[in-house]
Amino acid sequence: MSMSVKQVLDQKGSKVVGVRPTNTVLDALAAMAEHDIGAVLVTEGERLLGIFTERDYARKVILHGRSSKDTLVSDLMTPNVCTITPSHTMDQVMTIMTENRFRHLPVVDHGKIAGIITIGDVVKAVIAMQEATINQLSSYIAGDLAT
Numbered sequence: 001m002s003m004s005v006k007q008v009l010d011q012k013g014s015k016v017v018g019v020r021p022t023n024t025v026l027d028a029l030a031a032m033a034e035h036d037i038g039a040v041l042v043t044e045g046e047r048l049l050g051i052f053t054e055r056d057y058a059r060k061v062i063l064h065g066r067s068s069k070d071t072l073v074s075d076l077m078t079p080n081v082c083t084i085t086p087s088h089t090m091d092q093v094m095t096i097m098t099e100n101r102f103r104h105l106p107v108v109d110h111g112k113i114a115g116i117i118t119i120g121d122v123v124k125a126v127i128a129m130q131e132a133t134i135n136q137l138s139s140y141i142a143g144d145l146a147t
C-alpha cells in the first residue's frame with residue numbers, strides 16, 4: 001500500500017518557500033540557495049500564482065541571455081500550477097510527476113497551501129515501500145523454511 005501525501009507531510013513538515021510576483025529572478029534564486037531547494041512558489045497572500053524552478057532559470061533566463069536582476073519572477077514563472085491534496089497517494093504523485101515531467105507538486109488543502117512534495121520525497125517513499133516489502137518477503141521465506 002502506497003503512503004499518502006499527508007503521511008509524508010506529517011514527517012517533513014508543511015514549510016514552503018514563496019516569493020512575490022514582483023520579486024526579481026535574482027530574489028528567487030537567492031531564496032532557493034538560502035533554503036537549499038530547487039523551486040519557489042509565487043504567491044500573493046494565500047493565492048498561488050505560479051511556480052519558478054531551477055529549470056525555468058536554465059531555460060528561460062540563461063539560454064535567452066536575460067538578466068536575473070532585471071526580470072520579474074512573474075514574467076517567467078509557470079502559471080496554472082498543478083497541485084495535489086493530502087489524500088493523494090505517493091503512487092499517484094509519481095504518476096503525475098512522470099506524465100507532466102516536473103519534480104515539484106504543491107499540496108493544497110481546503111484552498112490553503114499545505115506543503116510541497118518533490119521528486120526526492122517520491123524516491124524516498126518508493127524506497128521505504130520496497131524495503132517494507134523486502135522485509136515482509138524475507139520473514140515470510142524465513143518462516144516458510146523453518147516449518
Ligand code: AMP
Nearest residue numbers: 051053055056078081082102103104105
Ligand atoms: P521542475 O522539474 O519541477 O524543475 O519543473 C520543470 C518545469 O515544469 C518548469 O518550467 C516548472 O516551472 C514547471 N513546473 C514544476 N512544477 C510544476 C507544477 N506543479 N505545475 C505546473 N508546472 C510545474
